[in-house]
Amino acid sequence: MWRNVFFAINLIRLLNKLVKAKNDRVKMLMVFKSAPVLKRLFKVRVSVLQLYVLKAIKMQSRYLGRQWRKSNMDIISAIYSRVRHRMTDDWAFASDIKRKCDYQKEDSLIKASIERFHSRRYSALYPQFAIEVNDAPMPGDDYLNRVDMRDFEPVDTCAHSVLGANLKLGRHFKKDYEKWLEQEVFNASIDWDKLLIETRGVEDLM
Numbered sequence: 675m676w677r678n679v680f681f682a683i684n685l686i687r688l689l690n691k692l693v694k695a696k697n698d699r700v701k702m703l704m705v706f707k708s709a710p711v712l713k714r715l716f717k718v719r720v721s722v723l724q725l726y727v728l729k730a731i732k733m734q735s736r737y738l739g740r741q742w743r744k745s746n747m748d749i750i751s752a753i754y755s756r757v758r759h760r761m762t763d764d765w766a767f768a769s770d771i772k773r774k775c776d777y778q779k780e781d782s783l784i785k786a787s788i789e790r791f792h793s794r795r796y797s798a799l800y801p802q803f804a805i806e807v808n809d810a811p812m813p814g815d816d817y818l819n820r821v822d823m824r825d826f827e828p829v830d831t832c833a834h835s836v837l838g839a840n841l842k843l844g845r846h847f848k849k850d851y852e853k854w855l856e857q858e859v860f861n862a863s864i865d866w867d868k869l870l871i872e873t874r875g876v877e878d879l880m
Contacts, residue, residue, distance in 0.1 A: 690733070728753045732753050
């Protein structure tokens with residue numbers, strides 16, 4: 675029994691992550707009539723499961739209509755008392771039943787953006803993620819022609835790897851390095867206390 679409960683909790687949490695802030699995916703839940711299923715699942719007396727079920731219903735409530743909210747005031751009251759709210763929330767009174775949304779087109783755009791990101795970021799490590807120009811996710815899209823993929827390559831910012839790298843110094847640097855060191859470092863008199871005060875280093879420490 676408890677294994678099934680934990681499975682249901684994780685499934686609802688995953689569902690919430692997939693549809694959060696994506697109206698097209700929320701409408702897909704409406705197409706598959708998930709509200710009655712979630713309403714029956716709310717009857718299971720497990721607080722964690724009920725919390726995530728209420729979150730899923732909250733995202734759909736603006737598309738369910740006023741009549742549904744009027745006949746399910748116990749669910750609306752539970753959402754008010756258990757789910758965290760924000761100042762700009764309008765789920766309780768907004769109604770977007772008549773507005774149409776092409777959720778398949780929206781999902782295809784999201785899928786295309788993810789494939790582009792994987793192609794430009796991980797194609798060097800995983801060649802199967804590389805996207806050819808002829809195989810672009812969207813017809814007529816010249817994104818791969820207009821963008822230099824080298825600008826999106828990962829940069830090594832680790833201090834150990836940078837300090838441990840073998841740098842090739844130029845000929846002019848090797849020739850004038852000792853002269854610069856003698857003039858600018860050894861023979862220069864620097865008042866470190868004054869320098870710290872001018873740069874507010876001492877005040878910050880105190």
